Amino acid sequence: MKEKIVAIAPGRTCLFGDHQDYLGLPVIACAFDRHIQLSATKNTTEKLVINMPDIDGQRVIDLNAMPSKVKKGDHLMAALQILERFDCFPEGGYDLTISGNVAINSGTSSSSALLITWTLFLVTAYGCNVPVTKEFVSQVAYEAEVTFHGAPGGKMDQYSIGLGGIIYLETGENLNFEVFHKPLTGLIVAESGIPKDTTGVLGELKEKALLAINKVKEKLPNFEISEVTKADLPKYRNYVSDELKIFLDAAVLNHDVTQKALKEFKRNELDPVEIGNLMNQHHNVLKNYLNITVPRIDAMVDGALGAGALGAKIVGSGRGGSIVVLARDGEQDKVIQALIKAGAKDAYAVQVDKGAQILEPKLKTLI
Secondary structure: OOOEEEEEEEEEEEEEOOOOHHHOOOEEEEEEEEEEEEEEEEOOOOEEEEEEHHHOEEEEEEOOOOOOOOOOOOHHHHHHHHHHHHOOOOOOOEEEEEEEOOOOOOOOOHHHHHHHHHHHHHHHHHOOOOOOOHHHHHHHHHHHHOHHHOOOOOOHHHHHHHHOOEEEEEOOOOOEEEEEOOOOOOEEEEEOOOOOOHHHHHHHHHHHHHHHHHHHHHHOOOOOHHHOOOOOHHHHHOOOOHHHHHHHHHHHHHHHHHHHHHHHHOOOOOOHHHHHHHHHHHHHHHHHOOOOOOHHHHHHHHHHHHOOOOEEEEOOOOOOOEEEEEOOOOOHHHHHHHHHHOOOOEEEEOOEOOOOEEEEOOOOOOO
């Protein structure tokens, strides 16, 4: 057992593809340089004593009295159980402190970042029978947070945090991703201060989107939403009810914007003006088709654009949480002031982060 382990994982923001990954459609997300840090020191007990000062909480896991059934929503225990498949069996206790400056319940994936650090700690402390890669850690965290109890989320959070950089992620059954290590200067994250209802909103919109897609499939069994272009949309709208048309529209339009954004990120040099324009198009669908904004979010987006930002959009499940803004490099402070004036609880410039890391033991690296 290692005497001391320190792991960090960044927050993430979604640039393109919100409300797409649960449909098996791609997303473009980016890790940014605010972190959750887990520090663990070996103790002489058979207990994991987890201190969480940011929420004034503590949890004790007795390794000699592990529950046979994991309670729904207990992602830490879910990860422990998943890792047993890889011969990761906890023996010997640690005192842990988990804290950071990734905002909680703000759409920047603090919970996924915490779970990534937890997974890194477990495999570093107790070992496993496979190479510890960023992809492996991301997959374990995804299973623990989403599939273990059938939650409605996708893979964006865990993989963008674990892999770092700007990631294009194909979220269907055949996982595929491409990481762009390119500077995207001028990024700002702004928190609304309104808690989001991730599970409720995702569940509601996922159900309606899938219902719309399945209505088309009833008539056209070979229909694949990933293959539908914006130009094709009118003919498929005839197969769904008026109530569901807008959800089919949103899926196709968001996918179209994400594909255009992918072409931009593949260029040798990024065009921030075009990326900002595509962010605005994406936000329009999220606001006016999926109805996931609230007045304060609307005011923040308008304030940022009014101050000269190139693009601004709501992030994640919506109806609260945060927005991501792309400002001209050198104009971040002006845009941040406008965001605060528009009602943002907090706003700050961020840079693209390289993803989850083990800081101690220093020789430990992730592939």
